[in-house]
Amino acid sequence: MLHLVYRIKPSPAAEQDPRAFWAWVQERERWFYDGLDTVVATRWRVRTVGEGVHTLEHTVTFADEAAWGRYRREVAARGRDPAWERRRVEQGHWWTLLDAGLLSDPPVPVGITRGADPLERARCLLAGARRATLVTTDGTTPWVCAVDLVPLHAPLRLLWHSPREARHSRDVESHPGVSGIVPGADGLRFTGTARAVEPHEVADGHEAYHRSGPADAVPVEEFRDGGPRGFYLLHVDRLWLEVDQREVEVDPRSLD
Known part of the structure; x- marks a missing residue:
């Protein structure tokens, strides 16, 4: 932070x-x-x-x-x-x-916040989340990468775009189970199932991403008709954060 x-x-x-x-x-x-x-x-x-x-x-x-x-x-x-x-x-x-x-924030989790509401803290962190580190796999070897993203709700999802030929993009196509962490001392961790956004969803994905994401918009044409980039959507099924150096799980459904 x-x-x-x-x-x-x-x-x-x-x-x-x-x-x-x-x-x-x-x-x-x-x-x-x-x-x-x-x-x-x-x-x-x-x-x-x-x-x-x-x-x-x-x-x-x-x-x-x-x-x-x-x-x-x-x-x-x-x-x-x-x-x-x-x-x-x-x-x-x-x-x-x-x-x-x-x-x-310091490079390691230090500090105590007694009585902090994990649900409210998770909601606050997600509201400002614009970057995450993902862990994907090709079935044999894990791969770690950073992506710029925006959170979507009802249900909780994370939306990002990447080159289609990037290692993590290819991993998602074959092995959709993904885990990751949102930067910050609270260590907001998540797991979920990711997929490529379907062609008929590209326009909505492009609008949602650039409404809340980076100011420099990537032209929507780069995502259409086999273009070089694709949008990817991760449905979050589990979520944790660190409270007083303990991992506390938060139900993603409670954040909608």
Whole structure:
């Protein structure tokens, strides 16, 4: 996971009317992050002891650097709308941005979150999932690869596209059982059955993928009539994540 952390100093107006300030923060968060699907989670904290008492820390979490990049491009695109930009800069009435930085998760699972709801955590991770490591097989030798994907629901499925001649694509055609992991310290693991998207499903698959996936769309013609690329769909049948260094299974049906 990648965490964008802002340090914010409330303005005199915010200090004079904290009720109005926090009401504005709640409304602004709903407005600002609406439709920014690469944001996995946001969090706010208030410093109560130490230097900079009453300053805020606002954390925005992404699945990876690619998701952060898509977020930046989308915010920049919205900023070209004068009405949207006018509303964004009204924040100057309520706060001053002191600094911002990027933090990443450590390379091993450490940390304790007691009482965390695995179902909600899995739902949050899937909402921001745009990349996964897959393990496929040709029946003899396992193969590991990374793909860019988007999650689909009801039922839970993972959609990606790859060259038809790629090793993992050929594996799926002959041995559809696939397992994998979504990057992050929680270790969201899954197993399921994958298949190539049928020709009559290509248009829907292309729309679903590029609606939530990478900004640079691959032309749909590359997926038609034996084109060089294909869409692949994995139906998730089992799902686990790591909670307090224990594997906890989550029913994929509960995420719909």
